[in-house]
Amino acid sequence: MNITRRKFIQSLSLASGSLLLFPACGGSQKSVWRFLTTEEAETIIALAEQIIPGDQDPGATDAGxxxxxxxxxxxxxxxxxxxxxxxIAALNQYCHEKFSQPFExxxxxxxxxxxxxMEKNSIEGEYWKENPASRFFRMIRDHSMQGFYGSPRHGGNRDYVSYKMIRIDFPHIIGQNRYASRCETLNAFAK
Amino acid sequence: MTNSHVNAVVIGAGAGGGPVAKELATNGLSVVLFERGGWAKYDDHNDDELISQRTTVLGNAFGPHRDKHWRIFVDHRSGKETLVYPHEGAYNNNAACVGSGTVSYGAMAWRFMPQDFRMKTIYGHVEGSTLEDWPISYEDLEPYYEKAEWEIGVSGQDPQNPFVPERKKHLPMPPFEFNREGKMLYEAAQRRGWHPFPIPMLRNSIPYNGRPACYRMRTCVSFACPVNAKCGTHNTVIPVALASGNCELRINCQVAEIMMNDQGKATGIKYFDENGKGQIQTADLVVVSGSATETARLLLNSKSKLFPNGAGNNFDWVGRNLQGHAYTGAVGLFDRDLYDDVGPGACVAISDFNHGNDGIIGGGMMANEFFRLPYLFTNQRPPGSPSWGKDHKDFHRQNYKRVMSVKGPCQEIPNFEARITVDPKVKDYWGLPVGKLMGTRHPADRKVCEFVADRCEEWLIEAGAYRVWKEIGGGAGLSGGQHQAGTCRMGNDKQTSVTNKLGQLHEIENVFVADGSLMVTNGGFNPALTIMALGFYVGDQIVKLWKGTHLKL
Incomplete structure (x- = not known):
């Protein structure tokens, strides 16, 4: 397995990302992300991993x-x-009040x-009275699924992990080389 | 610079506008064909499920763009008005590109049945509906179906279907072979005494018309074809129109209104060119084929002295009777792999339940569903099972290749209050009042959907599914979608329809409609071939009326 290589490449791309993009606001440290703060990203990684957990096949975290x-x-x-x-702020406020820890x-x-x-809309908190938690949950769930099952060119489904899991071929037509090469190029941009 | 005068302006280069432009141009009329989008390229959105025609979570692959187009959607329960964008379901989008939906459609090529043109005669008046017969019959449209099948290109074989409407000429290409699930369903339907047959398709099964045969990708419906084996108006009739030398195609142009003179005749159109600059194009006649929503919106936005409520709308019928299809069906789980990657999936159908169902108004064709791509499949699961977490992932992993779905587009019962109107307070990018969608389906649809879903369930059980659940359509909300129809109904009485049986506005002799808007009822079939046939039909009527320099009426 080339896990170490993958992690290495990942750290490289993240580092270059932070050089190229403006730092996100509100974070206590410089975030490597485009919009999210480091803390927000930690929470979302945990949420997405709950929605698509890793097992014998990669989950949301490994799929990016x-x-x-x-x-x-x-x-x-x-x-x-x-x-x-x-x-995310409201969710972590709830977790701090109840369990003295952030969600992740x-x-x-x-x-x-x-x-x-959250799914049942029965989480406590002022914020959720105006903004139904069930709607927030569905949004995170749908976006996680899109990141996991969508095309890698959008930044998720790293190395086509979900296509491998459900056993469909990619590129999906043998001999369609034009497609394959284009896909590689776009993937390089996506990461 | 002013545009030189032409004989005809055709607005919208889709399933209806393409054939009209071709008929007019090849018969010697000078034509300008307007399209609000551009040419779609396969490479722009190849194998990208999240930006496709079916799944638009990251945008519309074939337009229109959310920065320029939006609509108002009125919730039928609360009356609340929401601004909706093209990638949202409530917008009821049709593609905005040359060829429109025919670039990315599933390409089923159905002729409506003779009964579909005579719904009121067969089923009688339905309370709360505007159910009516067409002013033309199946026989009137038959020659134009044939034209569409041969000029645009259809593969298939009818004789296996005893319910098929009579045809004078066979289809130009042989049918596609069934994939694995197609074979299973074919045999299962025969065991039940039904009459399965290969779906007629607007795809080349053999090289035809200068283009190659289909090589059966899974990403077909929702996408442009990489080898040009899918037949739309963009690669058939529109190039023919352009090659005649009589037709100019103007892309990325938004038509604003039809200009009217004080004698009640159209003089041309106002439009915004690709740079957003206002322009005028004068013409002897105007054909509107912008889809059921946009055609109605353009007529409603074309206000003049004689037509203060919009062109041809003095009896308030423009934009009424908006209908689509109530999709209904069932999903079955199997204990072995069915998926064989022989796309696009849908290949076998039955037409046994389109009409003649006890106590039911109409019905629908039933067919196996196109392959669900991985993200779309995340929503396909047994009722009550989790939508996330370990169990959901397990279900996805185990069953992606073991699920089969059969579905049908059920014929909807039109009603007067399901409609598109315009909202003068809300303007689009060009400052034109946006379309406003409101109303609901007729309650009778639900009964049709329940009946057809039961048949779908039986079919899957017969094919060997160990678990089956129904997905019943026809709920309250408004219907429209890509199968939108009915908003400029053709009819013999000018007080209860918008056009006469030629597709000509009752009240404006040189304005015609040629798209799904004309359809009085929407059949229990995908409507693309019927819209194409209507395009050829209206084009032919105009050619017959045309006397060298003007319409002879």
């Missing part, structure tokens, strides 16, 4: 779902920036319980 979400938040999903920022530090089963509360 966070890269998809962050990339879209400065692109097609820029109108969701506030929803993400405020929702909670035990796996406790995280699952919190997500189920």
């Amino acid at each position: 779902v966070i890269n998809f979400i962050d990339k879209q938040l400065v692109g097609f999903y820029s109108n969701f920036q506030e929803t993400y920022r405020n929702g 530090k909670l035990e796996w089963n406790r995280q699952t319980e919190v997500l189920k509360l």
Whole structure:
């Protein structure tokens, strides 16, 4: 396995990303992400991993779902920036009040319980009265699925992990080399 | 610089506008064909599910762009008005590019059945509906279906379907072979005593018309074809129109209104060119083929002294009777792999339940569904099962290749209040009032959908599914979508329809409509071939009326 190589390449691309892009606001340290702060990204990585957990096949974290979400938040999903920022803050406020820890530090089963509360819209908090938690949950769930099952060119589905998992061929037509080479080029941009 | 006068302006280069432009141009009329989008290229959105025609979460592959186009959607329960964008379902989008939906469609090539033109005669008046017969019959449209099949290109074989409407000439190309699930469903339907047959398709099964045969990708529906084996108006009739030397195509142009004189005749159109500059194009006649929503919006936005409520709208019928299809069906789980990557998936159908169902108004064709791509599949799961977490991932992993879905577009019962109007307070990028969608489906649709879903369920069980669930369509909300139809109904009475049976506005002799808007009822089939046939039909009517320099009426 070339996990170390992959991690290495990943760290390289993240480092260059931080040089090229403006630092996100609100974070206590310089974020490597385009929109999200380091803390927000940690929370979303944990949320997405709950939605698509790693097992014998990679999950959301290994597929780079966070890269998809962050990339879209400065692109097609820029109108969701506030929803993400405020929702994550409200979620972590709840976790701090209840468990004195941010969401990503909670035990796996406790995280699952919190997500189920959100899904049923029964999580406590002022913020959620105006902004239904179930809607926020569905948004995170849908975006995670898009990052995991969508084309790698959008920043997720790293190395086509989800296509491998469901056993479909890619590039999907043998001999369609034009497609393959183009795909590689776009992937290089996506990462 | 002013544009020189032409005989005809055709607005919209889709399934209806393409054939009209071709008929007029090849018969000697000078034509300008307007399209709000540009030419679609395969490479712009290849194998990208998230920006495709079916899944638009990251945008519309074939337009229109959300920075320039939007609509108002009125919720039927609360009356709340929402601004909606083309990538959102409530917008009810059709593609904005040369060829429109025919570039990226699934390409089923259905003729409506003779009964579909005589719905009121067969089923009688339905309370709360505007169900009506067409002013033309299947026989009137038959020659134009044939033209569409041969000039645009259809593969298939009818004789296996005893319900097929009578045709004078066979289809130009042989049918496609079934894929694995197609074979299973074919045999299962025969065991039930039904009459399965290969779906007629606007795709080349053999090289035809200068283009190669289909090589059966999974990413077909929703995408442009990389080898040009899918037949749309963009690679058939529109190039023919352009090659005649009589037709000019102007892309990326937004038509603003039809100009009217004080005698109640159209003199041309106002439009915004690709640089956003206002322009005028005068013409002897105007054909509107912008889809059921945009055609109605253009007529409503064309206000003049004699038509203060919009062109041809003095009896308030423009934009009414908006309908689509109530999709209904069932999904089955199997204990072995069905998926064989022989795209695009849909290949076998039955037409046993389109009409003659006890206590049901109409019905629908049933066929196996196109392959669901990985993201779309995340929403396909048994009712009550989790939509996330370990169990959801397991389901996805185990069943992506083991699921089969059969579905049908059920014929909807039109009603007067399902409509598109314009909102003078909300303007689009060019300052034109946007379309406003409102109303609901007729409650009778639900019954049709339940009936057809039951048949779909039986079919899957017969094919060997160990678990089946139904997905029943026809719920309350508004219908439209890509199968949108009905908003400029053709009819014999000018008080209860918009055009006469030639597709000519009752009240404005030199304005014609040629798209799904004309359709009185929408059949229990995908409508593309019927819209193309209507395009050829209206084009032919105009040619017959044309006397060298003017319309002879």
